[in-house]
Amino acid sequence: MAPVIEVETTGKRMEELILDVQQKIVAGLEAIDGQKFYQDRWTKGEGGYGISCVIQDGNVFEKGGVNTSIVQGVLSQDAVQRMRANHDGIDRSAKELPFFAAGISMVIHPSNPMAPTTHLNYRYFELVNSDGKKIWWFGGGADLTPSILFEEDARHFHKLHKEACDRHDPTFYPRFKKWADDYFLIKHRKETRGIGGIFFDDLSDKDPEELFAFVKDCAYTFLPSYIPIMKKRKDMEFTEDDKEFQLIRRGFYTEFNVMYDRGTWFGLQAPNPRVESILMTLPLHASWRYNYQPKGERHKALIEATHHPVEWA
C-alpha cells in the first residue's frame, strides 16, 4: 500500500515525541517497580506500527500498559462520523478519507490502595478532504484516580499540569480541567471516576507547532506529576477496608471505561479490534458489592470529591 497521506512536520515530530515519551515513562515506572515491562512491537503491513509495553503482577504495579500507535490509511465516512466530537471542516460527502494518527495511551494500576491509578493519552490526527485540504487536531490529557484521597497528591498532580498549560495559554488549564471533570463522569452514578486532571479534543485553533509544543510539555509533565506520589504511597500500610474500597472503585473504573470512554467504545466497534490492547486499561481485580457503604472517613472523602469536583490548583 502506497502512503495515502503526506505526513509533514507536525506528524513526524509527534511520532518521535510519543516514542520518546513512551520509553521515558516505561523507564520511570520500571525504576519504581523493579520489574521490567514486556515490550512488543507490532506492524500493520505498511499501514503503521506501534509498541505495546505491559507490566503485570509487578512489585508496585498490579497492571499497567503504555502503548503507542502510528497509523495511516483511509477511514470510511462511517468511521469519520463515529468520531462524533466536533472536527469542523471535515468533508462529509467523501466515501472515505486518507488519515494519519499518532498517539500514546497509558493506564497504570498500582497494587497498594494508597497509591492512585493514573491514565494519560496524547494524540495527533490528520484527515485530507477530497479537495486536498488537510484537517488536523490534537487531543488528550492526563488524570488521576486515587482510592484513598491525599489532598497533597491531588494538588501536586493538578499543579504540575496547570503549570504546563500556563506556559502556553492561560485559558488552557481552566478549560481542560473542567473538560476532564465533564468527560470522566460516570453518568449513571453521577460521580467522576477519579479526581480529574486535564482533557482536551479537537485542539487546532493555533499554529500546529505551537500546539505541538504544548502537548510535548504536558507529556513530559507526567513523570514528575506521578513519580513523587508513588514514592510516598507505594509502601504505605493499609487496612482490609482500604483494599475493599479500592476494588469497588476499580469496578467504577471498569464501568466508565467500557460504557463511556470514547476510545474504548470506538476501538471495540472496529472490524477486527485488538481487544487485548484496548481492554488492557481494565484493572486486574474489581468488585461489585450490593449496597456497598464506605466504612472510613477517608473513603467518604474520596466520594465527596468525585461528587463535587474540587479546584486543586
Next chain:
Amino acid sequence: MAPVIEVETTGKRMEELILDVQQKIVAGLEAIDGQKFYQDRWTKGEGGYGISCVIQDGNVFEKGGVNTSIVQGVLSQDAVQRMRANHDGIDRSAKELPFFAAGISMVIHPSNPMAPTTHLNYRYFELVNSDGKKIWWFGGGADLTPSILFEEDARHFHKLHKEACDRHDPTFYPRFKKWADDYFLIKHRKETRGIGGIFFDDLSDKDPEELFAFVKDCAYTFLPSYIPIMKKRKDMEFTEDDKEFQLIRRGFYTEFNVMYDRGTWFGLQAPNPRVESILMTLPLHASWRYNYQPKGERHKALIEATHHPVEWA
C-alpha cells in the same frame, strides 16, 4: 395518580405468577445455600412496586438477586422508541403512552468455579395506543454461564427448557435457543458469555393466555433445571487455575452486561436509575488479565463452546 391503564386478566395473572415464582426460587436457593436472602419491598407511589431479594457472601452463592417489579404509568415516545425491538403496531405519533409491565429477573453467581452462574428474566408488557388499542407482548428466557463446562449440566439445563417449550409449540425451542446464542454474544470477543438457553422478545402471535401458560411453564422450569446441577457442583474440589478462569469469565460477564444487555443499558439511561438494583447482576469479583491464556483442557472446552454454540438438546 389514577391508574392509567386497565390491567386485565393476563397482566394480573402475570403479577401473581412472578411473585409466586420469586418466592419459590428464593426458597429453593436458600435450601441449597443455608443462608437467607435479604428481602426488600419497594413502592413507587401509586405507580407500582417490587420486591428485591438479595444474597451476598452466602455459603454457596457469592452474590445473587431475584427481583420483581410491577409498574404502570406513562412512557414518553422517546422511551417507547428506545425499546427498539420490533413491537409492531405501536402508536409512533403519540407524545406518551400508558403502559403496564410486570417482570421477574434473576442473576446468581455461585462461589465454586465448578458451579455455573445463571440468569432468568420473564416479563409482560402492555401499551395503549391513542385510539385505545392495546399492544401487549411477552419477553424473557433463561441461560447458563458455567466456567468449567460439564456437558451433562448443559444438556440437562437445555433439555428441561426444550421440554417446557415443546409442550406449547415445537418451533419455540429451536427459535429461542438460537435467539439466546445471538443475544448473549459478546460482540467484540466474538464469543457468547455462556452456553445459552432460551431467549425471546415481542412474543404476541398467539392468544395471550396461551403465551402466559408457556411463560409460566418456563418460569417453573428454572428450579428443576438448576438445583440438581448445583447439588453436584457446589462442593466440588477445584484448583487455583479454575478459580482464576472463573474470575476471567466473570470479567467477560461484566462486559456483556454493561455493554450489550438491553435491560441494563436502558435501565441506566433512565432519569433516576436504581443503580444498585440494575448492577446487582455484576459479579462480586472479576479479573482482567492481559493476554490471559487458559491453562487446562477443561478451560479450553468452555471457550470452544462459547465460540461455536452447541446443540445441547
